[in-house]
Amino acid sequence: MSQPNSVSFEIQSAEETDINNSLSVLNTKLLPLLKTLSAEDRHELPKMGDKTLAFVQKALEHCGKNPDLIPPFLDIAEFKKDVEAVETLRVLHQQLLQITEAVSDTMMLSGSEAYQAALLFYNSTKSAMKSNIQKAETIYNDLSARLIVYNIMCLRVANMIKLICYKKRNHMELLSWTILHKIY
Numbered sequence: 687m688s689q690p691n692s693v694s695f696e697i698q699s700a701e702e703t704d705i706n707n708s709l710s711v712l713n714t715k716l717l718p719l720l721k722t723l724s725a726e727d728r729h730e731l732p733k734m735g736d737k738t739l740a741f742v743q744k745a746l747e748h749c750g751k752n753p754d755l756i757p758p759f760l761d762i763a764e765f766k767k768d769v770e771a772v773e774t775l776r777v778l779h780q781q782l783l784q785i786t787e788a789v790s791d792t793m794m795l796s797g798s799e800a801y802q803a804a805l806l807f808y809n810s811t812k813s814a815m816k817s818n819i820q821k822a823e824t825i826y827n828d829l830s831a832r833l834i835v836y837n838i839m840c841l842r843v844a845n846m847i848k849l850i851c852y853k854k855r856n857h858m859e860l861l862s863w864t865i866l867h868k869i870y
Contacts, residue, residue: 689799689802689803689806691799692795693796693799695792716778739772742769742772746765749762808826808830808833811829
């Protein structure tokens with residue numbers, strides 16, 4: 687019986703070059719136009735979403751038809767640029783989001799399959815070592831040392847989550863910690 691394989695990602699060198707060139711174009715053309723926000727800024731800013739988009743568009747439309755009602759401190763040209771920017775960025779965001787989510791999911795799945803394959807090999811060397819196959823012990827010891835370090839890191843993360851849960855009294859996070867603790 688073979689190991690289950692849900693993803694078999696392989697990209698040709700020429701395709702990878704094309705993709706990297708496209709990303710380079712985004713980095714040189716789009717990135718300089720974009721802004722980054724701190725977590726605090728994100729929290730404090732009033733947000734425009736699907737529900738408020740129609741309101742904003744209608745307000746801009748009324749500004750165009752009723753210039754006498756525009757307060758002198760409102761820069762209507764910048765207001766219009768902001769609305770147009772949102773419309774442009776929403777289209778880009780949807781396309782990029784689809785790509786980044788698919789890349790993230792494929793990376794997670796590939797990583798999971800690679801980790802499972804490594805564990806299969808690790809367990810195979812463990813069995814080989816128990817059968818006194820000479821080179822298996824060296825390989826097993828090397829892999830064991832790395833696996834132990836990984837498990838220690840996972841326990842530290844789980845304990846950090848537990849500490850945060852107790853400080854915030856967040857039951858959902860506490861449940862996550864309990865699940866992590868049982869896994870590791």
